[in-house]
Amino acid sequence: MSGLSAVERRAPAASREASRDTGTAPDPGAPPRRRALRPAGLLSGLVLLVAAAALSLSVGTHHIPLDQVWDGLTRGPVGKNETIVHDLRLPRTLIGIAVGTALGLAGAVMQTLTRNPLADPGLLGVNAGASAAVVTAVSLFGVRTFQGYLWFAVAGAAVAAVLVNALAGSRAATPVRLALAGTAVSAALSGYVNGLQLLDLEALDRMRDWDVGSLAGRDGRLLLQAAPLLLAGTVLALGLARPLNAMALGDDSARSLGAAPGRTRVLSVAAVTLLCGGATAVCGPIGFVGLMVPHAVRPVCGPDARWLFPYCAVFSPVLLLVSDVVGRVVAPPSEIQVGIVTALLGGVLFIHLVKRSRVVKL
Template sequence: MATTDAPPAPAAAQRSRSRGRTLWLLGVLGALAALMFASITTGSRDVSWPDIVAALSGSAEGFDQSAVAKRIPRTLLAVVAGAALGVSGAVMQGVTRNPLADPGILGVNMGASLAVVTGIAYFGLASATEYVWVAILGAGATAVFVYTIGSLGRGGAAPLKLALAGAATSAALVSLINAVVLPRADIADEVRSWQIGGVGGGTFDSVTQVLPFVVAGTAICLLSARGLDLMALGDELAAGLGIHVAAARATASLGAVVLCGATTAVTGPIGFVGLVVPHVCRLLVGVDHRWLLPFSALGGAVLLTAADVVGRVVARPTEIDVGIVTALIGAPFFIYIVRRQRVRSL
């Protein structure tokens, strides 16, 4: 008599998923380590291995050794900023149940940018810590505004409505930023360079100043993982399972806004990392946010570090800022998601 294989027991299936996730985790960690090494050793200027070793040992003296030494904080900033953007994108997609959600697409980056530029132009902001606090306030106000506008009318906060509201808000904020900057020739060049989005000016001080905010925002998001999983089932079912939906949504959103605002204050508005990374991570580890958020952090760090390395080598001896590289990667991906998902809710 012919027999058929029985389906795997739940425990065996769970062990298989755990092994797969562990292997992916090791692979992503290995890729990140390799990219960090490449970021330190590769750049628009070729440097010999003795100079690289001297710079890594902390004894940078010559020009080449100093060039390598400057790449170390730049690499750390790319890792920290990429992780923050990856987590904030995953949380925004979970909170809004919108596959198109991203700090750039929803206009949150531009809200943070406008707040920082306004503070520089009219209130004399000068320190990175001041930039961070102001950027977080601007990002939060923009997130509330976009969600409110996207929730109006029939159907509530539908994915397409949120994307359109974010795009319109972002365009308006860009105009406001230009209106603030144009009369101020003393800050115009600096602001225009910062608006592109990049990590080339990263220093140990900038990493130290933004890191506490990134750690705090990431912790808030990780603590919201269970709530995000339950909200994916629908607000009514999540409430029935004991979750205070409004509080859970507000808490997770707070974490995402802190991450986005703090990162934008230091690097400028970098788009599409929060869109691309969570989608790729869902293919690797599924939709469980307890796995998705840490993987999104690692994936964001990988993507931004890789974009920085690519930007340094494709146009030697000049450089292309990471904001441009991520846009070249993310824009086609955005079109693909729109066509494939037809902007359904998650």
Template sequence: MREAATTPEPTPVVAVRAHSVLGVRLAGFAAAVAVLVLVVLVSLAVGVKSIPLGTVLDAVLHGRGGGDRDVIVDLRLPRTLLGVAAGAALAAAGVLMQALTRNPLADPGILGVNAGAAFAVVVSIWIWRFADFTAYVWFAFAGAGIASILVYLLGSRGRSGATPVRLALAGTAVSAVLGALISFITLLEPKVFDQFRFWGVGSLTGADRGVVWQVLPFLAAGSLLALGLSGALNALALGDETARGLGSRIGRTRVLGAVAVTLLCGAATAAVGPIAFVGLTVPHIARAVTGPDHRWVTPYSLVLGPILLLGGDIVGRLVARPAEVQAGIVTAFVGAPVFIALVRRRRVREL
């Protein structure tokens, strides 16, 4: 008599391997958080005047520190918090853009989103004489959204569709045109140039508490959207037809993803200027640890992004003391080699 067929149970090897992968991911995330805490403390301690870490902890936790307390709490703490928020926002935007377009070269800077936000801000300063974040952040949102749509339309024309290289080329072209228009306006109006020159290269210099509190709601909303879309992004990575077969609403995912990217890029660019390569570099670093699962890539990127941006800001303070090199310049030196390496890879057509 034939025995009834039974469903094989998972082997112990598979269970152990899954447990091991989870352990590596959790350990890596804990290590990344620890590094971020250390970078935050170093950011509070380093500047024209170096302050011991013990004094920094006393000032932050207990409100003590003498004259150094004012430097830490009033000057360096807002700058550091803004670096954390903007770095997380740009990294999360990079994850979303790479997942939504299945393009490993996608980045708010490379695809022209930052340039669109920067151009809109410059126009608002030039025509309406706006002078603070509250006034021109809405222009940054509009510019980021319009630029992203324009780049996608240009990159998707033709029979081959929106390939990674075509989107990168379209983004480069749009960024070049908008950059030329920004230069024209700033050269035409010296007052606009004075307000734009440091902001335009991407900088955390001069951040105050008001900007930090104003930017947080937008960045928090965009980050929560990015985290909420993580599961849908995994389905989308399998292709539109497969995602539909799994019950994923790909139209809804793309719309919400575009809203999140606009919130993240618009607010971050309005606050600190158009900083490139953070959104390109960080998701790839996260995937090297977590694999392609966006439920892990997104939270990892939210931690690694601030490490990169704040680390660049710290290096900029140290290499030219008592002057500073803007954070956007340092991150470009880090991100440009990564971009070149990605372009040279054979399998660059999709994630």
């Protein structure tokens, strides 16, 4: 027993044996009702995603009927409303879907890997690292193109992820240590970003909307350029579901089930880096999506990453698109950036999670 992790020592022997028989699932004893509801819940999420996309295309400071939305999608910019749909809201909606999927998957991977219910690309400094790298590229190196600062965003996300884990003690990191290290790194990087922007007013003006996280005014070509990174990160994250399930029982049991803990950790960090770096480069740092959605869907899909990850990939863009629509309509004719809306929602959830007595038992 000396080689087993604390999580594995707490796990009943029957559960560990069942895991060996069922392909590394961490909840082999899931109630039959949950197993039956999982496909239906995922299908419901797809329906909600279609509805959220339709809402995003139709609702805003200028309301467009759904029949004209359809015309804008099928016939192109033949009139004013169709032009708004085709040229402005369609790219915004597609970017929202891609970025929401990336942030939700990144949060689910981080929570599953670290067994930390507070893990989130924003809370653990990954988004701040990408943001600091982009501002550095724009202000100090004069980078003006998206292709230029995309790679800065990926590199910044990777450096921040490694730094936070190193400060927290890597394998010995507890949820509290990770949250504290992430908060410290995020605060330091935020101070750096603010100071750099104040010294370079031109950079401050260019980065104003981007720095708070926004879907507004984004060119659809940005999504095409970031798509390889986001797609690679998504495929990698979904492919890590089984080994991450095995690691929930501890490193020794993971090895006995055929998983390689070291390789899984490296690939997980790579997936989070690709997802957060690409998403942040397109829209700026949008926080709390990766924190909220995994907690919202676990009561339905359970902790099994083979279901948790697809659920997060579907429901996260629903949250982001609905938050974006809320930001459009609450203060007309102006808009509130989606990063502000998700931060307000996420702050309430974060307080709730911190107050829960069993927050460290994920």
